[in-house]
Amino acid sequence: MIVAVSENRPPRRGPNKQAAKLARARREQRLIRADPLFHASPPFAGYREWLMPDPVSGRFALQDSAPDDTRLWFARVEELLLPLYRGRVPIAATYLDDRIQSGVIPVAEGDGPSARVRVITIDDFASFAGACSAHDEDGSVHRHAEICPKLNCRSGFHMGSEHRVWVHMHHLHAAGALLVDDQDNVRLSVPPQRPGEGWRFVSQGGESTPW
DSSP: OOOOOOTTSOOOOOOOHHHHHHHHHHHHHHHHHHOHHHHSOOSSGGGSOEEOOOTTTOSOOOOTTOOHHHHHHHHHIIIIIGGGGTTOEEHHHHHHHHHHHHTEEEEEESOGGGOEEEEEEHHHHHHHTTOOOOBOTTOOBOOGGGSOOSSOOTTSSOOTGGGHHHHHHHHHHHTTSEEEOTTSOEEEEEOOSSTTOOOEEEOTTSOEEEO
């Protein structure tokens, strides 16, 4: 049977490209806001290499011949950093971890020859970055010697209150509120909010400058 088709019939429309583009942009925006370090491409080398465990076991697969210090390093990343970084850790997070354990944080402002680096204590940085310092129930603030870089508490076992500053700084990092640059200096930052936007960096005065 032959069916006649009217010449006046409107052509069949394909997918609405504008709607598809908008949906894709919204999805990218959600990803950027949920995990800016992974999806928003920070402008430093420490965010180009990521530590990702086996997706089934959640563990890093090491060769039997791996030395003990390598096993301890990956065990620390596995136990402490993976939960804070959504199961995948940028190499920059391990640099930040080293800085925190050292007790001082080099904070960089500006770029090129005019860049200024100040080395401040971890407590001062917590205040500078708007982080909550660790407090006892009586309100006293822990100094660095009392701040736990995990498995090294002054009391010999893990104390949650001593761990707070360490955790909070990694939370700031995971949220994109600070980045570690190519000289392992820390920069206060504002992550992009939507596709196409760049990272911004915050000075001590609170002003932000685009990268």
